[in-house]
Structures are given as structure tokens and as C-alpha cells.
Amino acid sequence: MALAMMREPLEAQAQQAATPLLSVRDVTLQYQTRRQIVTATYRVSFDVQRQDRFILLGPSGCGKSTLLKGIGGFLSPVEGEISLAGKRITGPGADRMMVFQEFDQLLPWQTVLGNVMFPMRKTGRFPRSEWRDRAMRAVEKVGLAKFADSHPHTLSGGMKQRVAIARALAMEPEILLMDEPFAALDALTRRRMQDELLELWNDIRFTLVFVTHSIQEAIVIGSRIVVMTPHPGQIRAELDATPFKQEDAGSEEFMAFNRKINGMLFGEEKIAHG
Numbered sequence: 236m237a238l239a240m241m242r243e244p245l246e247a248q249a250q251q252a253a254t255p256l257l258s259v260r261d262v263t264l265q266y267q268t269r270r271q272i273v274t275a276t277y278r279v280s281f282d283v284q285r286q287d288r289f290i291l292l293g294p295s296g297c298g299k300s301t302l303l304k305g306i307g308g309f310l311s312p313v314e315g316e317i318s319l320a321g322k323r324i325t326g327p328g329a330d331r332m333m334v335f336q337e338f339d340q341l342l343p344w345q346t347v348l349g350n351v352m353f354p355m356r357k358t359g360r361f362p363r364s365e366w367r368d369r370a371m372r373a374v375e376k377v378g379l380a381k382f383a384d385s386h387p388h389t390l391s392g393g394m395k396q397r398v399a400i401a402r403a404l405a406m407e408p409e410i411l412l413m414d415e416p417f418a419a420l421d422a423l424t425r426r427r428m429q430d431e432l433l434e435l436w437n438d439i440r441f442t443l444v445f446v447t448h449s450i451q452e453a454i455v456i457g458s459r460i461v462v463m464t465p466h467p468g469q470i471r472a473e474l475d476a477t478p479f480k481q482e483d484a485g486s487e488e489f490m491a492f493n494r495k496i497n498g499m500l501f502g503e504e505k506i507a508h509g
């Protein structure tokens with residue numbers, strides 16, 4: 236009897252472990268404009284497991300940002316289903332936090348700390364007494380403790396992105412959604428931010444869905460890479476990128492993997508000549 240009672244939670248635990256954190260099933264996403272219906276993604280399916288660094292890679296206009304909007308709950312599929320931990324996503328929620336490319340995603344009248352506390356205030360996710368400490372810990376994690384009382388206009392682009400990342404992670408979301416977060420940075424800062432994001436991941440092991448159209452960035456950041464076709468976006472391939480690190484970027488294996496993805500995106504001809 237006791238054993239039978241114990242079995243149920245174990246089975247429930249096993250089932251939870253087997254359920255992907257995020258499941259995207261046959262999802263078609265569309266925009267209705269005044270003149271026409273634009274199909275951004277067509278019957279896209281993939282699963283994201285806990286602690287994945289999951290990359291959506293594809294040419295401009297293939298629907299990467301639209302998929303993030305769908306996962307964020309800002310756009311509903313016209314076909315298919317997106318679910319988080321087995322529950323259908325029907326709208327935005329604090330369990331999914333987004334970081335964008337734009338530097339102006341911060342509130343200019345709030346300090347760094349104020350910005351990081353803002354979503355806690357808005358959602359009441361944690362007790363009020365914890366907001367400041369939680370925000371400060373996140374600000375420290377991204378190396379901005381000295382700038383906690385500064386306003387966004389006094390910060391560099393990279394620092395603003397760090398604040399946006401701190402603000403998202405401070406909410407302890409189930410998934411961090413990043414839409415080309417480093418695309419507007421100079422090459423050196425971009426590389427540093429990639430390293431820092433990976434350090435943060437090593438530390439906290441969050442689940443990440445990251446949009447980029449840089450093959451190099453996808454390989455460096457990702458544990459899994461979904462390669463999408465041009466408009467309307469579909470899945471061309473799903474690849475394992477765990478063996479590749481930033482420091483391997485010059486290796487033959489890394490370059491061969493890069494060429495393989497390049498071929499998938501731009502056709503075999505480019506591989507032969509590239």
C-alpha cells in the first residue's frame with residue numbers, strides 16, 4: 236500500500252521530466268493586414284527541454300521574431316498549439332521574459348535598479364520586501380552593481396543590454412526569450428556579451444530561446460539549433476551544437492559545421508565555393 240502511494244509521485248515526476256518545457260506543435264502564425272493575410276510561419280514544430288540553449292536561426296523574414304511573439308503569448312497560432320510545461324499558452328506571463336535588440340527597451344526615467352524591479356512591481360511575482368534584494372542580486376550578476384542608481388542614458392549599449400538581461404532573469408522565468416539581443420552592438424562587445432551570457436547560463440542554468448541570423452553566434456551560444464527556411468518559415472533541420480565553443484571557432488570541425496549550416500541556409504552552391 237505504502238509502495239503504491241509512493242509510486243504515484245514518482246510516476247508524476249518521471250512524466251514531468253519527460254514533458255518538454257516548451258512544445259511548439261504544427262504552429263502557423265499569421266498577420267492580418269488591411270490588404271492581406273501574411274503567413275509568417277507554417278506548421279512549425281519543435282520541443283525545448285529544460286536548460287536548453289535553443290536557437291532559432293534563419294534568413295530575414297522567416298518568422299523568427301514572430302515565433303518568439305507566439306511563445307511570449309502576444310500572438311495566437313491560427314493552427315497548432317504552443318504549450319509551456321504541458322499547459323497551452325494563451326497570453327503573456329511572467330514565466331516568459333523577453334530581451335530585445337533595441338537599447339530603448341529600458342524605462343528612461345527609472346534607474347538601473349528601478350528598471351530591474353519594474354516587472355516585479357507590475358506582476359507582484361515576489362513579496363514586496365524582496366524586490367530590492369532580488370533586483371540588486373541580478374544587477375550584481377551582470378556586473379553593474381556600481382551603476383545601480385544610474386539612468387539608462389548614461390550607459391553604453393552593452394550595459395543597457397546587461398540591464399535588460401538582469402531585469403528578465405530577476406523574474407526567475409521558466410524561459411528567457413532573446414530576440415537578436417546583441418545584433419546592434421559592435422563586434423568586440425557582442426563577443427563579450429556572448430561569453431557573459433554563457434557564464435550566466437553556467438551559473439543559473441536557465442532555459443533560453445535565442446533568435447539570431449548569425450551562424451557563428453548560433454553555434455557559440457546554442458546547445459540546439461533550429462535552421463528555418465525563408466518566408467513562410469518552416470523547420471529545415473534541428474542540429475546539436477553542444478560540442479562547439481567560442482574558443483574552437485578556428486577549428487576545422489567548427490568551420491565545417493558553419494559551412495554545413497551555411498549550405499542549409501543558402502544552398503549547396505555556396506558550400507562548394509565557400
Ligand SMILES: Nc1ncnc2c1ncn2[C@@H]1O[C@H](COP(=O)(O)OP(=O)(O)OP(=O)(O)O)[C@@H](O)[C@H]1O
Pocket residue numbers: 266267268273274275293294295296297298299300301302448466
Ligand atoms: N506586424 C506585422 N504585420 C504584418 N506582417 C508582419 C508583421 N510583422 C512581421 N510581418 C511579416 O511576417 C514575416 C516574418 O517576420 P519576422 O519579423 O518574424 O521575421 P524574422 O525572421 O524575425 O526577420 P528578421 O531576421 O529580419 O528580424 C515577414 O514576412 C514580415 O514581413
